[in-house]
Structure formats: C-alpha cells, structure tokens
Amino acid sequence: MKQVPPQKAEIILQTALEQFAENGFHSSPISQLASRAGVGVGSIYRYFKDKDELIHAVFKQVDEELQQTITHNFDSTLSDQQQHIQLVVNLIHYLKERPHEFKFLEQYYSSPYGSEEKHAKFLHAEVKEPPNPFANLFASISQKNQQKLPLPLYLAMTFGPVIFLLRDALSGYVELDDALIEQTAAASWRALET
Amino acid sequence: MKQVPPQKAEIILQTALEQFAENGFHSSPISQLASRAGVGVGSIYRYFKDKDELIHAVFKQVDEELQQTITHNFDSTLSDQQQHIQLVVNLIHYLKERPHEFKFLEQYYSSPYGSEEKHAKFLHAEVKEPPNPFANLFASISQKNQQKLPLPLYLAMTFGPVIFLLRDALSGYVELDDALIEQTAAASWRALET
DNA sequence: CTTTCCGGAATGAACGTTCCGTCAGTTATA
DNA sequence: TATAACTGACGGAACGTTCATTCCGGAAAG
Numbered sequence: 001m002k003q004v005p006p007q008k009a010e011i012i013l014q015t016a017l018e019q020f021a022e023n024g025f026h027s028s029p030i031s032q033l034a035s036r037a038g039v040g041v042g043s044i045y046r047y048f049k050d051k052d053e054l055i056h057a058v059f060k061q062v063d064e065e066l067q068q069t070i071t072h073n074f075d076s077t078l079s080d081q082q083q084h085i086q087l088v089v090n091l092i093h094y095l096k097e098r099p100h101e102f103k104f105l106e107q108y109y110s111s112p113y114g115s116e117e118k119h120a121k122f123l124h125a126e127v128k129e130p131p132n133p134f135a136n137l138f139a140s141i142s143q144k145n146q147q148k149l150p151l152p153l154y155l156a157m158t159f160g161p162v163i164f165l166l167r168d169a170l171s172g173y174v175e176l177d178d179a180l181i182e183q184t185a186a187a188s189w190r191a192l193e194t
Numbered sequence: 195m196k197q198v199p200p201q202k203a204e205i206i207l208q209t210a211l212e213q214f215a216e217n218g219f220h221s222s223p224i225s226q227l228a229s230r231a232g233v234g235v236g237s238i239y240r241y242f243k244d245k246d247e248l249i250h251a252v253f254k255q256v257d258e259e260l261q262q263t264i265t266h267n268f269d270s271t272l273s274d275q276q277q278h279i280q281l282v283v284n285l286i287h288y289l290k291e292r293p294h295e296f297k298f299l300e301q302y303y304s305s306p307y308g309s310e311e312k313h314a315k316f317l318h319a320e321v322k323e324p325p326n327p328f329a330n331l332f333a334s335i336s337q338k339n340q341q342k343l344p345l346p347l348y349l350a351m352t353f354g355p356v357i358f359l360l361r362d363a364l365s366g367y368v369e370l371d372d373a374l375i376e377q378t379a380a381a382s383w384r385a386l387e388t
Numbered sequence: 389c390t391t392t393c394c395g396g397a398a399t400g401a402a403c404g405t406t407c408c409g410t411c412a413g414t415t416a417t418a
Numbered sequence: 419t420a421t422a423a424c425t426g427a428c429g430g431a432a433c434g435t436t437c438a439t440t441c442c443g444g445a446a447a448g
Contacts, residue, residue, distance in 0.1 A: 030404060034429090034430090039429085041431095042429055045406080050405075103304075109361075147377075153374060155358065156356075156358040160358030164357065165347075167303075168349070171309070180346065187386070188351070191382060224438060224439085234395030245439090391446100391447080392445105392446085394443105394444085394446090395443095395445100396442100396443105397440105398440085400438095401436105402438100403436080404435085406433075407430100410427105411427090413427100415425095416424085417422075
C-alpha cells in the first residue's frame with residue numbers, strides 16, 4: 001500500500017504555479033513545466049486531463065488557501081475598525097510574501113479562464129452569507145453608515161487599493177513596508193465612514 | 195502619393211483591440227484577426243513587424259488616448275476635493291464606455307508584455323512631473339496632510355477602487371450607475387484626508 | 389510599363405496530447 | 419524463501435494540429 005500516492009500531483013501543481021506566475025500561461029509549454037518539475041510529460045497527463053484542467057486546479061488550490069487564511073485571522077470580538085484594519089493588513093502581508101500566488105491570480109482573472117468563471121464568487125457570494133465573520137463585519141459597517149454602504153463599494157475600497165499596491169510592489173515601484181501597509185489600511189477604513 | 199495611407203493600419207489596430215479584448219492574445223490568431231478586419235494576412239505584416247509589435251502598438255494607442263483624456267478634463271481652478279472627484283468620476287465614465295480598452299489594458303499589464311514594460315510609467319513618472327495638473331493636485335493634497343501622503347498610497351486609493359469596480363461591472367456583478375460612481379469618488383477622497 | 393500594394397496559399401516551428409516500452413514494486417506459485 | 423508473473427506508474431519519442439511568418443502571383447496606382 002502506498003501512503004503517499006498523490007505526492008507527484010502536488011509537485012506538479014506547485015511547479016505549475018511558479019511557472020505560470022513567472023512566464024504566463026502561453027509561455028509555459030507542458031514540456032518545460034515537466035522538466036522543471038523533474039517529471040515526464042506523460043505523467044502530467046496522468047493527473048490532469050489537459051492543460052486547462054491543470055490551470056484551473058492551480059487556481060482552486062491557491063484560491064482555497066487564500067480564503068482560508070482570510071477567514072482564519074479574524075477576531076470578531078474587535079471593533080469594526082480594528083477588524084477591518086486587521087483584515088487589510090493581514091491580506092497585504094500574506095500576498096506580499098507570495099508573489100507567485102498573486103501574479104497567478106491576476107493573470108487568471110484577467111484571462112479568458114477567470115472571466116468565464118465565477119470570478120469574484122468569493123468576494124460576492126461569500127461576503128453575503130450570514131454565518132461568517134466577513135458578512136458580519138460588512139453588515140455592521142453598513143448599518144452604522146448614514147447612507148447605506150453598497151457592497152460593491154465596500155469591496156472596491158477594501159480590496160482595490162490592496163491589489164493596486166501589491167502590483168506596484170511586485171513591479172519594484174514601491175517599497176511596501178509596514179508603515180505604508182498600515183497607512184493603507186487606515187485610509188481604506190476612512191473611506192468607509194460616512 | 196497616398197493621402198490616406200495609414201487608414202488600413204488604423205483598421206487593423208482597432209480590430210486587434212477588439213479581438214484581443216474579447217479573446218485574449220493567444221486565442222487571437224493573426225488569420226482570424228485578418229479576416230475580421232477584412233484584410234489579408236500578409237497586409238498585417240506590412241504594417242507591423244510581428245504579433246508582438248502589434249500588441250505593443252495597440253497598447254500605445256490605448257494608453258495615449260487614456261492619458262490625454264485624463265489630463266484634458268482637468269479644471270485646476272477647482273478645489274482639491276472637487277478636482278479629485280472630477281478625476282475619478284471622469285475616469286470611471288470614460289472606461290465604462292470602453293470595455294474593450296479596459297479589458298485590453300488589464301490583460302496587457304498582467305501578461306509578460308506589460309510586466310517587462312514600463313508598467314505604471316504613466317501613473318508614476320507622469321504624476322511626478324511638475325508641469326501637469328496631476329502633479330499639482332497630488333502636491334497640494336500631500337502638503338495639506340498632517341502626516342505626509344506617500345505617492346503610492348495616493349495612487350492606490352485613487353485608482354485601485356476604480357479598477358476593481360470596473361472589473362466587477364464588466365463581469366456583470368455590479369450595476370455601475372451614477373450614484374455608485376459618485377459614492378466611490380467621494381469615498382476615495384475621504385481616504386486621502388488626514 | 390513600372391512600381392507599389394495586397395491576399396492568401398505554403399512553410400516551418402512550436403506545442404498539446406497520445407502512445408508505448410520500461411521498470412519498480414507487489415502478488416502468486418512452488 | 420526464491421522465482422516467476424503481473425500491474426500500473428513513468429518518461430519521452432512521435433503525431434497531428436495550430437499558428438506566426440514568408441513569399442509569390444496578381445491587382446491597382448502612377
């Protein structure tokens with residue numbers, strides 16, 4: 001009996017993530033990916049039907065870990081402001097340490113792959129479902145505002161700046177230090193107050 | 195002598211923009227592009243050295259028109275707040291009407307093409323140059339803040355939400371009406387105040 | 389007639405996918 | 419325990435397709 005049969009699939013997924021992030025989907029021939037992973041071309045097709053399925057599998061893995069991380073570091077006992085700032089700061093820290101994941105997601109979403117997909121499924125559907133810390137935070141913020149805060153605006157002011165900043169940091173235009181991260185979190189909170 | 199020699203080049207550029215925006219770079223064979231433009235394959239290579247040059251040419255055209263539009267609708271006699279809100283509102287309106295341009299830019303920047311490029315050249319270099327309304331606005335805002343406003347933060351809070359919102363609008367997740375646009379502009383201004 | 393422009397068939401390379409021989413590990417046989 | 423038969427993971431050569439690019443014959447312009 002093999003206790004670790006799907007280890008190779010993990011290696012392929014991890015390598016694919018790096019390869020795609022660095023070179024893009026089209027400049028990542030399966031052959032190159034295979035040699036980088038130390039694996040035969042044929043083996044990749046043992047675990048994934050075709051290249052598209054591989055790409056979606058990488059996305060699924062990255063997406064799930066991201067969601068988990070976000071929903072994990074959530075202390076619902078804090079004030080709205082503290083929760084929001086914690087969310088933004090943690091998110092930036094997390095993605096800053098994972099440039100491959102970030103680049104992959106960017107590419108995935110702005111390609112036909114992500115467009116045809118649920119896209120912001122997480123950001124929209126997830127936030128609305130009541131029994132999760134996200135929904136509570138949004139509901140709470142929204143309620144205290146004078147004019148009702150639309151969900152799209154909340155998402156745009158929360159995640160828009162984060163993405164923009166990470167992009168610039170990755171391009172080397174910005175030194176994304178802790179001070180800047182905290183300023184960003186504070187600023188995006190300010191934007192939500194009425 | 196031809197009085198309208200580059201007319202065909204214009205048609206190719208325009209068609210390429212649409213084709214790329216709708217199908218992505220790799221799912222846009224030159225042959226398909228040619229027939230869509232009502233042009234022979236060979237003709238495309240008369241005006242553009244290869245596919246890469248075509249892609250960059252499309253970018254250049256889109257980028258230049260965008261920059262021009264932004265710097266044009268700028269009334270430097272208004273207050274900082276009014277200028278900022280005008281900027282954001284105009285930008286959203288402009289891009290909302292041009293989904294092809296928006297999708298193309300997104301794709302370009304998150305692909306190896308844009309990455310190897312100047313990227314936020316416009317957003318960074320341009321803003322800093324003194325003799326333009328942008329630089330003045332940023333300088334003015336920055337100066338009035340208690341703690342100095344870093345340029346990256348200003349850019350992130352100004353353009354980040356815009357991009358995020360447009361993305362969602364294009365995906366059909368958000369009805370981007372005038373009320374939402376104005377709320378966004380107001381919110382991003384709030385974020386900049388100290 | 390000469391020159392410039394144009395279209396699209398032809399070419400060659402790159403790539404995704406398939407297919408098959410090899411081999412390590414496992415099970416059956418004696 | 420030793421040996422033979424089996425099984426399925428594995429690599430990579432080979433295949434067929436797709437596509438960027440070239441090239442040439444003809445049309446239009448002068």
